[in-house]
Structure formats: structure tokens, C-alpha cells
Amino acid sequence: MVASILQVESRFNGRDTHQYDWVFFNNEEFTLEFQAAITKATKSRCFFERIPKAHWSTPLWVDETRFDVGRQFMGGIGVGKAWLQSYHHMCRWNAGFFALEERLADYDWYWRVEPAVKFHCDINYDVFRFMEENNMTYGFNMAILDDARSFPSLWEQTKAFIEQNSELVDNDADFNWLLYTANDEDDVIRPHTGTAKGSSDGEYNNCQFYSNFEIGSLDFFRSKAHMAYFNHLDQAGGFYYERLGDAPVHTLSVSLFLPKSKVWYFRDIGYSHGSCEQCPPHEDELEEVIDSHPNGPLPRDTKEAEVKAHGTQSVVVGPFETLGFQHRRWKTIAQDVERQKGIPGLSCGCTVSAIDNNNARLVPYESKQRKPSDTCIRKFLGGKWLARKDMVSDINSVAGIAAGSAGMEYVLDGRNMVSFQ
Ligand SMILES: Nc1nc2c(ncn2[C@@H]2O[C@H](COP(=O)(O)OP(=O)(O)O)[C@@H](O)[C@H]2O)c(=O)[nH]1
Numbered sequence: 571m572v573a574s575i576l577q578v579e580s581r582f583n584g585r586d587t588h589q590y591d592w593v594f595f596n597n598e599e600f601t602l603e604f605q606a607a608i609t610k611a612t613k614s615r616c617f618f619e620r621i622p623k624a625h626w627s628t629p630l631w632v633d634e635t636r637f638d639v640g641r642q643f644m645g646g647i648g649v650g651k652a653w654l655q656s657y658h659h660m661c662r663w664n665a666g667f668f669a670l671e672e673r674l675a676d677y678d679w680y681w682r683v684e685p686a687v688k689f690h691c692d693i694n695y696d697v698f699r700f701m702e703e704n705n706m707t708y709g710f711n712m713a714i715l716d717d718a719r720s721f722p723s724l725w726e727q728t729k730a731f732i733e734q735n736s737e738l739v740d741n742d743a744d745f746n747w748l749l750y751t752a753n754d755e756d757d758v759i760r761p762h763t764g765t766a767k768g769s770s771d772g773e774y775n776n777c778q779f780y781s782n783f784e785i786g787s788l789d790f791f792r793s794k795a796h797m798a799y800f801n802h803l804d805q806a807g808g809f810y811y812e813r814l815g816d817a818p819v820h821t822l823s824v825s826l827f828l829p830k831s832k833v834w835y836f837r838d839i840g841y842s843h844g845s846c847e848q849c850p851p852h853e854d855e856l857e858e859v860i861d862s863h864p865n866g867p868l869p870r871d872t873k874e875a876e877v878k879a880h881g882t883q884s885v886v887v888g889p890f891e892t893l894g895f896q897h898r899r900w901k902t903i904a905q906d907v908e909r910q911k912g913i914p915g916l917s918c919g920c921t922v923s924a925i926d927n928n929n930a931r932l933v934p935y936e937s938k939q940r941k942p943s944d945t946c947i948r949k950f951l952g953g954k955w956l957a958r959k960d961m962v963s964d965i966n967s968v969a970g971i972a973a974g975s976a977g978m979e980y981v982l983d984g985r986n987m988v989s990f991q
């Protein structure tokens with residue numbers, strides 16, 4: 571945990587303008603040793619909280635024997651960490667209860683920080699202010715596939731909830747990126763429904779915001795809509811009989827109860843957790859693009875326009891379409907960086923990765939789920955991000971899964987600054 575904190579402090583929070591509080595939660599008392607080590611790692615206030623028993627124990631309506639048998643079964647077939655009792659409590663707590671903890675009552679925003687994660691790049695603006703000023707509610711930085719065997723009834727339960735509570739669904743909710751299309755062919759678990767090419771058969775495609783990084787509005791997760799949805803899933807016992815992760819629950823909730831325009835992709839935050847990593851385009855590469863411009867290095871003040879123009883030529887797709895209305899907000903970030911007299915490029919300690927690098931990393935090969943033919947992040951972004959060069963190998967092949975996105979060649983891979991247009 572100390573390693574994670576030191577990075578957040580040096581990349582972001584240590585600045586005089588920030589120094590946001592840290593709040594730690596545990597189902598047991600934190601040791602004095604832990605508290606001392608943490609307190610030394612930051613100048614900010616630290617709070618060490620014990621999670622109430624009711625938020626970290628099997629509820630009365632859950633049959634313990636069925637829970638045990640389910641854990642053994644899921645453990646046996648290789649569903650990640652499903653055999654661990656504590657993991658189920660953890661997922662349930664992160665899916666719903668966290669936002670209700672008393673210590674968080676006075677806060678509007680949270681940023682979830684896990685032990686042993688890495689933050690590769692300086693973050694030269696205030697992410698919380700950014701969320702607020704742009705009327706955002708939820709921020710993520712990787713969208714990837716989950717192992718569908720961990721939540722066999724999640725989608726059925728979600729559909730039942732929507733049916734009973736349709737008034738809670740946001741009028742501008744955009745669910746399309748989370749649904750299978752008829753182009754997603756390797757359907758092993760469910761029979762193909764025979765829908766027309768390009769249309770959806772209304773089934774969940776298992777894409778999720780990878781929630782161990784998230785910056786979100788606590789009010790949203792305390793809202794009537796999210797709480798009702800969480801309680802609905804909880805009553806059905808899915809956190810125990812299955813292994814519902816907090817990630818798909820947050821993903822479906824955010825996508826149901828918010829317009830997509832309130833969800834922000836923090837591509838500029840270099841992050842890794844376990845085998846999943848995202849490294850954004852940064853200064854070195856920007857300089858490289860500028861230096862390799864046919865007319866020689868560009869004067870600093872024309873950088874932006876020229877880099878974009880260069881991007882247009884290099885991707886050979888004709889006039890460069892913008893990523894979408896959301897990503898125009900990159901401009902706001904850039905201005906903020908300027909205001910804080912930071913450098914516009916990111917200072918990163920990682921090698922730039924394609925945006926869909928991590929897509930299938932959490933899905934073991936033995937999980938025979940149908941996989942969307944485009945990666946989750948591209949489905950979220952839409953537009954030009956879905957344009958492909960050639961299909962080199964199938965995403966569902968052994969090689970495709972091992973390579974993440976490498977089996978597919980898209981026109982854009984997000985490795986240069988044009989990703990922020
Ligand atoms: N307090 C507490 N935290 C836990 C427990 N199990 C996991 N966590 C925390 O929950 C988060 C996610 O757990 P982790 O094992 O990294 O899950 P994964 O990343 O989904 O494989 C981490 O912050 C863990 O420290 C537990 O039994 N008690």
C-alpha cells in the first residue's frame with residue numbers, strides 16, 4: 571500500500587494545491603505498524619476505518635452451504651479467487667456498501683487506490699476538479715472483458731430490475747456498447763439468436779470498466795438508483811452463489827443510470843494493476859511526431875494543429891474524425907495543465923500501449939464465452955475507433971487471446987497524441 575501511496579503522492583496528490591485526504595478501509599483493525607507506515611508516506615490527513623460487520627458478512631438470506639458448494643465449484647473451474655470467502659465480501663462491499671460508510675459521508679468524490687498498483691505518469695491537473703467542472707460522474711481508465719462464469723445470472727437479474735424499475739433508467743442511457751452484436755460469432759455458452767448482422771440480440775457482452783482504478787461521484791453510488799440495483803442483486807445472493815464482481819456491477823449501473831456523456835475515459839493516467847497496464851501517449855512520442863514532421867521540427871505554438879495534421883497523414887484515413895464529443899474535453903485538461911504551469915506532455919515511466927492492450931487478459935482460455943469482435947474500449951469509444959485494417963487473427967483464437975488486441979489491426983491504436991482529438 572505504501573508503494574501505491576508514494577506514487578499517487580509524487581504524481582498527483584503531493585502538490586500544495588491538492589493534498590486530498592486518504593481513507594483506508596479494513597474488515598479488521600489496522601495495526602499500529604500499518605498506520606505509522608502510511609502516515610509517514612503522505613502529508614495529507616489519513617483515516618483508518620473499520621468496516622461494519624453488516625457490510626462484511628454473509629447476509630441472513632444466503633444459504634451458507636450453497637455458498638460453500640458454489641465456491642468449491644467455481645474454484646475448481648478456475649474462476650479467479652472465487653473460492654475465497656473474503657473475496658466475495660470484498661466484491662460486495664466495493665459494489666455497494668463502500669459509498670455508505672460513515673467516514674465518506676462528507677466527501678463528494680473518491681478515487682479508488684489499490685495496494686501494489688503503479689501510476690506511471692505525472693497527473694498535471696486536478697482530476698476531481700476536472701470531473702466536477704465537466705459535469706462528469708464516473709471515470710475509468712481500462713475497459714476490458716470479464717470472466718462470464720463469475721456472474722452467470724447478472725444479466726438476467728439486471729433485465730428483471732430494469733423491467734420493474736424502468737423509471738430509474740436514464741433517458742439518455744446508452745447501453746449499446748455492452749450488448750453483443752450479430753457479428754460476435756464464437757457463441758459457445760448461448761445459442762446464437764440469429765439476429766441480423768450489425769444488430770444486437772440484447773445480451774450482455776461481458777465488457778466492464780476495470781474498477782480497481784476509478785474516480786467517481788459518491789453521490790451517484792449513494793443514489794436511489796444505484797442502491798436499488800445493488801440491493802436487487804444482493805437479495806438474489808449473486809455476490810455469494812456466484813462471484814459478481816464490483817466491476818461489472820459498477821459498469822452496468824453507470825451505463826443504466828447515467829448518460830454516457832458523464833462517463834470519462836482517463837486515457838492520460840498511466841496505470842497498471844497485475845497484468846493489466848495502460849500507458850498513454852506522452853512527451854517523448856509527441857516530440858518524435860513533431861521532429862519527424864516532413865517540414866522539420868515545428869515551432870512550439872503550432873504544435874497542436876500540426877501534430878493533428880501529421881496524424882491525419884500517417885493514418886491514411888482521409889480527414890481525421892474527432893473521437894467524439896466527450897474527448898473534446900482533452901482541451902480542458904490541456905488548459906488546466908497550462909494554468910498550472912506544467913508541461914503539456916506527460917512525464918511517464920512506461921512504454922506507450924495501444925488502447926486495447928488488456929482486453930482479454932482476465933478471461934482464461936477455458937472460459938468459452940462469446941467475445942465481442944471489437945475490444946471493449948473501442949466499443950465504448952465507437953466511431954473511428956472501430957475501423958479495422960485487416961483481420962490478422964481472430965480475437966477468440968489462443969493467439970488472439972494471448973496477444974490481447976494484437977490479433978486485430980485497427981486503423982487507430984491510440985499510441986499517438988491524436989487519440990485526444
Ligand atoms: N480488508 C480486506 N480487503 C481485502 C480482502 N480481500 C481483498 N481485499 C482488498 O480488495 C482489493 C481487491 O483485492 P485483490 O485480491 O487485489 O483482487 P483482484 O485485483 O480483483 O484480483 C484490494 O484492495 C485488496 O487489498 C479482505 O479479506 N479484507
Ligand SMILES: [Mg+2]
Nearest residue numbers: 684782843844
Ligand atoms: Mg488487485
